[in-house]
Amino acid sequence: MSKYKKKSVISSRVTEIPTSGIRRFFDLIASSDNIISLGVGEPDFITPWHIRESAIYSIERGHTHYTSNNGIPELRRELSKYLEQRQGITYDWNSEILVTVGVSEALDLVMRTLLDNDDEVISTEPSFVAYEPVVYMAGGSFVPIPTSMDNEFIIQIKDLERSITPKTKILLINNPNNPTGSVISNDILVEISKIVEKNDLIVVSDEIYDRLTYSENKPGIHFASLPGMKERTVTLNGFSKTFAMTGWRIGYATGPAEIISAMTKVHQYTMMSASTVSQEAAIEALKNGENSFQNMLKDYRLRKRLLVDGLREAGLDCVDPDGAFYVFPSIQSTGLTSEEFAEMLLVEEKVAVVPGNVFGPSGEGYIRCCYAASIDDIREAILRIKRFLKNHR
Amino acid sequence: MEDILRILEQDGRASEDKIAELTGRSKAEIHSIMNELEEDKTILSYRAHIDWNKLGQGSVFAMIEVKIAPQRDVGFDSIAMRIARFPEVRSLHLVSGDYDLAAQIEGNNIYDISNFVTNTLSTIDAVQGTSTHFILKRYKEDGVLIGGDETTDGRLPVSL
Numbered sequence: 273m274s275k276y277k278k279k280s281v282i283s284s285r286v287t288e289i290p291t292s293g294i295r296r297f298f299d300l301i302a303s304s305d306n307i308i309s310l311g312v313g314e315p316d317f318i319t320p321w322h323i324r325e326s327a328i329y330s331i332e333r334g335h336t337h338y339t340s341n342n343g344i345p346e347l348r349r350e351l352s353k354y355l356e357q358r359q360g361i362t363y364d365w366n367s368e369i370l371v372t373v374g375v376s377e378a379l380d381l382v383m384r385t386l387l388d389n390d391d392e393v394i395s396t397e398p399s400f401v402a403y404e405p406v407v408y409m410a411g412g413s414f415v416p417i418p419t420s421m422d423n424e425f426i427i428q429i430k431d432l433e434r435s436i437t438p439k440t441k442i443l444l445i446n447n448p449n450n451p452t453g454s455v456i457s458n459d460i461l462v463e464i465s466k467i468v469e470k471n472d473l474i475v476v477s478d479e480i481y482d483r484l485t486y487s488e489n490k491p492g493i494h495f496a497s498l499p500g501m502k503e504r505t506v507t508l509n510g511f512s513k514t515f516a517m518t519g520w521r522i523g524y525a526t527g528p529a530e531i532i533s534a535m536t537k538v539h540q541y542t543m544m545s546a547s548t549v550s551q552e553a554a555i556e557a558l559k560n561g562e563n564s565f566q567n568m569l570k571d572y573r574l575r576k577r578l579l580v581d582g583l584r585e586a587g588l589d590c591v592d593p594d595g596a597f598y599v600f601p602s603i604q605s606t607g608l609t610s611e612e613f614a615e616m617l618l619v620e621e622k623v624a625v626v627p628g629n630v631f632g633p634s635g636e637g638y639i640r641c642c643y644a645a646s647i648d649d650i651r652e653a654i655l656r657i658k659r660f661l662k663n664h665r
Numbered sequence: 666m667e668d669i670l671r672i673l674e675q676d677g678r679a680s681e682d683k684i685a686e687l688t689g690r691s692k693a694e695i696h697s698i699m700n701e702l703e704e705d706k707t708i709l710s711y712r713a714h715i716d717w718n719k720l721g722q723g724s725v726f727a728m729i730e731v732k733i734a735p736q737r738d739v740g741f742d743s744i745a746m747r748i749a750r751f752p753e754v755r756s757l758h759l760v761s762g763d764y765d766l767a768a769q770i771e772g773n774n775i776y777d778i779s780n781f782v783t784n785t786l787s788t789i790d791a792v793q794g795t796s797t798h799f800i801l802k803r804y805k806e807d808g809v810l811i812g813g814d815e816t817t818d819g820r821l822p823v824s825l
Binding site for chain 1: 686687
């Protein structure tokens with residue numbers, strides 16, 4: 273029984289955030305030993321040594337204080353240079369870049385900064401699990417547009433047009449996408465940009481997987497680089513996926529000065545500044561991390577082929593994804609639900625995958641498999657999945 | 666071809682099956698490319714990196730700086746190859762700087778090494794001088810850390 277006298281100590285807003293229905297499944301994974309996990313959402317590489325070493329050096333020099341709210345100037349200058357080189361977009365380091373505690377904080381900031389009550393945020397689904405709750409906590413309404421394997425999990429223009437109402441304020445894009453690995457082509461992005469302009473929307477573009485793309489035809493276009501879009505796009509990005517720095521919790525938002533300044537206001541009262549040592553490590557990553565990144569990318573490419581071929585050979589239908597490090601195969605041929613499939617696979621073969629419905633109702637019938645795993649683990653997982661499917665035909 | 670070499674560089678024991686799966690080529694194709702690479706000595710050898718200290722029977726190693734007089738027509742190559750052919754020599758590089766050849770020598774004990782340096786290496790005509798540095802501890806060999814490895818997967822089994 274609660275020790276507090278009031279009826280409910282937890283706010284109704286937080287109480288109403290739905291808890292994930294598959295908590296039990298995740299508890300089961302946590303209590304299982306010796307599993308092969310394709311269920312992770314982060315690189316298996318350890319942060320390259322030169323980045324770790326620069327962080328150690330920064331601590332040795334006594335860089336243990338707060339930084340300016342929007343981030344160490346050198347980091348923002350380096351980011352501005354990096355974005356200009358990589359994306360061809362020029363952001364003023366002092367007014368258009370905010371260093372955050374990962375994309376997670378940047379997402380929360382941008383929603384709290386832009387949304388008034390009942391403003392609508394359109395996003396494709398299946399989508400990253402935090403999108404809906406973050407929009408909800410900021411007082412907005414989340415409007416998902418389901419996608420499916422039939423259209424390679426790419427947003428359909430007619431669906432987008434149909435979803436727009438007078439209350440629509442933000443289009444939230446995740447390109448490349450978690451959990452499907454899909455990458456939106458330039459042509460479709462241009463069409464989207466026209467609709468955005470026509471309806472006076474703001475785009476929040478989560479591009480955390482932008483460097484992890486594998487097709488020359490779909491190099492992962494940055495939404496803000498499209499004509500007329502820079503002034504209405506807030507881009508969220510970070511170091512976690514490109515430089516294998518998930519635990520450092522370091523990311524950034526770029527966008528129009530007016531929005532970045534307002535986001536900084538929220539950030540300064542809630543976070544003060546991102547971790548100093550992580551910011552120093554991020555500077556090293558930008559300055560000298562390209563080689564390490566390219567080596568990791570080559571490995572991801574190999575592993576993607578291995579996993580896609582293996583899953584198809586096992587009899588699971590899947591799109592060969594163009595980005596991120598996920599494959600999102602259909603398990604509908606088994607007649608099992610996503611959760612049944614994932615739980616049985618875990619119990620019988622000790623392979624962990626993520627049930628697709630975690631990422632929204634349209635993810636039902638799929639599972640998310642991550643190939644940021646060792647080659648030997650991927651091969652063994654495929655053998656076990658093959659055996660599992662044979663036993664359940 | 667580069668993709669195959671990259672896999673083998675990381676895992677010399679990778680089977681033809683595994684390489685075929687990883688590169689999306691047929692096993693027969695892998696077999697023939699690997700034969701070619703072995704024949705033209707692009708692949709020099711397949712061997713294990715061993716930490717002999719684990720068995721308490723480590724060899725003794727020394728880095729030796731060698732000054733030599735280059736010879737007409739062949740420069741350093743002829744004398745370098747002459748030195749390289751001794752089985753005691755694990756590696757040999759022509760380097761810039763105060764000396765010419767950097768050699769790594771292996772022996773069963775300190776006497777093996779001093780014997781090689783004084784009776785063999787120094788007595789070669791073109792060798793003008795040597796400087797021997799015994800190796801006290803090995804931390805990394807051919808890109809592989811010895812001890813202090815980081816292979817444990819510290820990730821949560823599931824993250825979204």
